[in-house]
Amino acid sequence: MTHRGADRGAAGADRDVDEALAIANDGPPSPRTAVAPSAGSAAEPVAPSAGARPEPAAAAPGGSGGPSAGPLAGADGAWDPWERINGDGFPEGAASSPEGAAPGARRPGPAPGGQPGDGHGHGPGPGPSHSHSHSPSHSHDRDHGCHAGTGGRETPAGHAVHTGGPGPSGTPSAPGAPGALGAREARAGHRHGAMPWSEARATAARAVRGPLAPEVRQLPDALGTVLAEPLTALTDLPSFDSSAMDGWAVSGPGPWRIATGGHGVLAGDDGLVPLEDGHAVRIATGARVPPGTTGVLRSEYGEIRRRPARGPEDGGHTGGNGGGHTGGNGGGHTGTGSDGAGSRGGRDGRDGTNPPTGGPHGPEHGTTGAPAPGDASLHTTGGHTVVPGQDIRPRGQECRSGDRLLAAGTAVTPAVLGLAAAAGYDELRTVRRPRVEVLVLGDELLHSGLPRDGRIRDALGPMLGPWLETLGAEVTGTYRLGDDAEVLHTAVTASDADVIVTTGGTAAGPVDHVHPVLRRSGAEVLVDGVAVRPGHPMLLARLAPGRHLVGLPGNPLAAVSGLLTLVEPLLRALSGRAPRAAAYVPLAEGAPGHPRDTRLVPVVRRTGTPAASPSGRSGHPGGRAPGSRGAGARSSGNTGAGTGHRAVPLRFNGPAMLRGIAAADGLAVVPPGGAEDGSMAEILELPWFEGETE
Numbered sequence: 001m002t003h004r005g006a007d008r009g010a011a012g013a014d015r016d017v018d019e020a021l022a023i024a025n026d027g028p029p030s031p032r033t034a035v036a037p038s039a040g041s042a043a044e045p046v047a048p049s050a051g052a053r054p055e056p057a058a059a060a061p062g063g064s065g066g067p068s069a070g071p072l073a074g075a076d077g078a079w080d081p082w083e084r085i086n087g088d089g090f091p092e093g094a095a096s097s098p099e100g101a102a103p104g105a106r107r108p109g110p111a112p113g114g115q116p117g118d119g120h121g122h123g124p125g126p127g128p129s130h131s132h133s134h135s136p137s138h139s140h141d142r143d144h145g146c147h148a149g150t151g152g153r154e155t156p157a158g159h160a161v162h163t164g165g166p167g168p169s170g171t172p173s174a175p176g177a178p179g180a181l182g183a184r185e186a187r188a189g190h191r192h193g194a195m196p197w198s199e200a201r202a203t204a205a206r207a208v209r210g211p212l213a214p215e216v217r218q219l220p221d222a223l224g225t226v227l228a229e230p231l232t233a234l235t236d237l238p239s240f241d242s243s244a245m246d247g248w249a250v251s252g253p254g255p256w257r258i259a260t261g262g263h264g265v266l267a268g269d270d271g272l273v274p275l276e277d278g279h280a281v282r283i284a285t286g287a288r289v290p291p292g293t294t295g296v297l298r299s300e301y302g303e304i305r306r307r308p309a310r311g312p313e314d315g316g317h318t319g320g321n322g323g324g325h326t327g328g329n330g331g332g333h334t335g336t337g338s339d340g341a342g343s344r345g346g347r348d349g350r351d352g353t354n355p356p357t358g359g360p361h362g363p364e365h366g367t368t369g370a371p372a373p374g375d376a377s378l379h380t381t382g383g384h385t386v387v388p389g390q391d392i393r394p395r396g397q398e399c400r401s402g403d404r405l406l407a408a409g410t411a412v413t414p415a416v417l418g419l420a421a422a423a424g425y426d427e428l429r430t431v432r433r434p435r436v437e438v439l440v441l442g443d444e445l446l447h448s449g450l451p452r453d454g455r456i457r458d459a460l461g462p463m464l465g466p467w468l469e470t471l472g473a474e475v476t477g478t479y480r481l482g483d484d485a486e487v488l489h490t491a492v493t494a495s496d497a498d499v500i501v502t503t504g505g506t507a508a509g510p511v512d513h514v515h516p517v518l519r520r521s522g523a524e525v526l527v528d529g530v531a532v533r534p535g536h537p538m539l540l541a542r543l544a545p546g547r548h549l550v551g552l553p554g555n556p557l558a559a560v561s562g563l564l565t566l567v568e569p570l571l572r573a574l575s576g577r578a579p580r581a582a583a584y585v586p587l588a589e590g591a592p593g594h595p596r597d598t599r600l601v602p603v604v605r606r607t608g609t610p611a612a613s614p615s616g617r618s619g620h621p622g623g624r625a626p627g628s629r630g631a632g633a634r635s636s637g638n639t640g641a642g643t644g645h646r647a648v649p650l651r652f653n654g655p656a657m658l659r660g661i662a663a664a665d666g667l668a669v670v671p672p673g674g675a676e677d678g679s680m681a682e683i684l685e686l687p688w689f690e691g692e693t694e
C-alpha cells in the first residue's frame with residue numbers, strides 16, 4: 001500500500017487538503033452577487049489540452065479551405081476551424097474582438113433587464129424575458145443548486161426540498177422551437193424525469209454494442225489501450241534452461257573438476273559444450289546451462305582449490321600479490337565473485353587463481369577466472385550443497401508456448417508491454433481508443449489571465465482532455481465554441497468522433513443550446529437529467545449508431561460528476577474495459593444528502609483511528625464489490641473496513657467549485673437522505689489516487 005503522504009514527502013498537498021477540511025461548516029461564501037449583463041462575445045480557439053492530439057478538426061460542411069481548416073490553434077498557432085465557423089470569433093485580445101462591446105451586446109438575449117447575461121437567472125428581476133424564472137415551488141439549495149428560487153425551502157441540512165418542478169423533464173419542446181421556454185424550464189426543473197444515478201451509469205455502459213474494432217499497434221503505441229484478445233505466449237519462458245545466479249554450472253556431486261576448454265558461459269552464448277559428470281564451468285546469470293548441468297553453485301558458495309602438487313606455479317601466484325591470488329589477466333577477479341563469469345576477463349581461463357585453502361570469506365572464493373583445467377577443483381563452502389536443479393531456471397518455468405498470459409480486456413500497462421515483449425510480441429491487437437472531441441460552450445469563458453468583466457476562466461477545457469485520456473480516450477481536440485446554436489449544430493453533425501463531450505448549455509437558459517441542437521440533429525436522448533448532485537442536467541444522446549454525445553453541465557464540479565457518471569462507463573464499454581471496480585470505505589464523518597438525489601462529494605482517504613462500527617451500516621462489505629474486476633489490485637489499500645482507512649468529505653464541494661476535487665482522491669457516493677458517520681460509502685476513485693494519507 002502506498003501512503004500518499006509518505007510519497008510526497010512535502011506537506012504541500014496535505015496542507016491543501018487540511019485547508020479544505022478546515023473550512024468545515026464555515027461554508028464558502030455564496031458568490032451570489034447581482035450580475036450585470038456581460039459584454040462581448042468571443043469564440044476563442046482553445047489550447048488543446050495536454051493530452052489532446054492536435055489533429056485537424058473535422059471541417060464543417062462547406063467549411064473547407066482557408067487557414068481555418070488547419071490544425072487546432074494553440075498547438076501551432078493556426079486558427080480553430082470552429083472559430084471561423086462561428087463567424088465572430090477572435091483570439092482574445094485581437095483588435096476586432098468584441099470583448100469590449102457594450103453591455104448587452106454579448107448575447108442576443110431576449111430582453112433588457114440584465115438576466116440573460118447571467119444565464120442562470122439569479123437576481124431579483126425575472127421579467128418576461130427571464131427564462132430562468134423559478135417556480136415558487138422549485139428551488140435549489142445554496143450548496144447544491146446553482147440558483148435560488150424565491151420560494152424554496154431548505155432542509156436543516158441545507159439541502160433544497162424540491163416540491164415539484166413545473167413539468168416532466170422529458171417534456172419535449174416542439175422540434176425546431178428552441179424558444180419554447182416552458183418545456184425547457186420543465187427540463188431544467190427535471191424532477192420527474194431524472195434518471196437514478198446508478199441507472200444512468202448502467203445506461204451509459206449499455207449504450208454501445210460492445211468495444212470498438214480491434215487494431216494492431218506496435219508495442220510502444222499500445223500503452224493505455226486494452227487487449228482485444230488474450231495475450232498468449234509465443235514461446236516458452238524461459239525459452240531455455242538458464243542459470244539464475246553467477247557461479248558455476250556443475251554436473252553431479254562435487255567437488256568438481258574445472259571443465260576443459262571451458263571459458264565460462266555468458267548470457268547470450270549459444271553452441272554450448274556439454275558438461276561432463278564431475279565437472280564445473282563458470283556461468284553467468286541468465287546464461288544457458290550446458291547440457292549435463294545438474295545445478296548451479298553460486299559464486300559466493302564455492303571456491304577453487306589448487307592441487308598442492310603444482311607448487312612452483314602456485315607459489316608464484318600466491319606470493320605474487322600477497323593476497324593469496326593473482327590476477328592472471330589483471331583484474332580478472334574481484335575476490336567477491338560478484339561479477340563471476342559475467343566478466344569477460346573471466347573467460348580467458350587462467351586469471352584469478354586461488355590459494356590451495358581458504359575460508360569462505362577469503363579472496364579465494366568466488367573468483368572470476370577458471371583455473372587451468374585439471375589444476376584445480378571446485379568445492380562448496382560454508383556447508384552449502386548443490387541439489388539437483390539448484391539455481392537453474394528451467395525452460396517453461398513461467399509459461400509454455402501457447403499458455404494464456406492475460407485475458408482480453410486487460411489494460412495495457414508498462415508491465416504488460418514488458419511481458420508481451422518477453423513473450424515474443426512486436427505488436428499487439430488492442431481495442432481502438434475511442435476518439436473523443438470536447439466542445440466547450442460558453443461566451444463567458446476566457447482562456448488566459450484573470451477573470452474580468454463578468455467573464456470567467458474556462459476550467460473545463462484544460463481539465464477534460466487529460467482526464468479523458470486517463471479514461472482511455474484519444475482526445476482528438478478541445479474546441480471552444482461559444483454560445484452559438486449554429487456552430488454547435490455544425491460541430492456536432494460534422495464530427496466523426498465516437499464521443500462528443502460538450503460542456504455547459506445543458507440547462508434551459510437563453511443560450512443553452514444543447515437540447516435544441518440534439519433535437520434538430522435527430523439524436524436519440526438516452527439520459528436526460530440524472531438524479532445526482534451536482535450535475536443533474538447531464539445528458540447522454542445517441543447521434544447515430546456508434547456515435548454518442550455526453551452533455552456535461554457547465555458548473556465545473558457538475559461536469560466532473562457527469563464525466564464519472566456518463567462518460568466513464570461509456571468509454572469503458574467502447575474501449576473494452578470492465579466496469580469500474582467499486583471501492584467502499586467508511587466515512588470519517590456524516591455526509592448530508594439530498595432528499596431524493598444521490599450526492600457525489602469529494603473525499604480524501606485518511607488512515608488513523610478506525611471509524612466507529614464501520615460494518616453493518618450500509619450492508620456493503622468493506623473493500624471492493626465482490627467479483628468486481630480489479631479487486632485486490634491495490635491489496636488492502638482500497639478496503640476501508642478494519643484497516644482504519646476513512647473517507648473524509650471535503651468542504652469545497654459546491655457545483656461551481658473545483659477546490660475540493662483538486663485536493664481529493666475520490667468522490668463519495670452519498671445516497672439520498674445522507675450517510676452517517678462511519679457508514680460505508682462507495683468511492684469513485686480518481687485516476688491519480690495513490691493511496692491513503694496518514
Ligand SMILES: Nc1nc2c(c(=O)[nH]1)N[C@H]1C(S)=C(S)[C@@H](COP(=O)(O)OP(=O)(O)OC[C@H]3O[C@@H](n4cnc5c(N)ncnc54)[C@H](O)[C@@H]3O)O[C@H]1N2
Binds near residue numbers: 132
Ligand atoms: N432554471 C434552472 N436553471 C438551472 C438549473 C435548473 O435546474 N433550473 N440547474 C442549474 C444547474 S444545477 C446547473 S449545473 C447548470 C447547468 O447549466 P448548463 O449546463 O447549461 O451550464 P451553463 O449555464 O453554460 O453554465 C453553468 C455555470 O458554469 C459556468 N461554466 C460553464 N462552462 C464553464 C467552463 N468551461 N469553465 C468554468 N465554468 C464554466 C458558467 O459560467 C455558469 O456559471 O444550470 C443551472 N441552472
Ligand code: MOO
Binds near residue numbers: 144532534535
Ligand atoms: O448542481 Mo448542478 O446539478 O451543479 O449540476
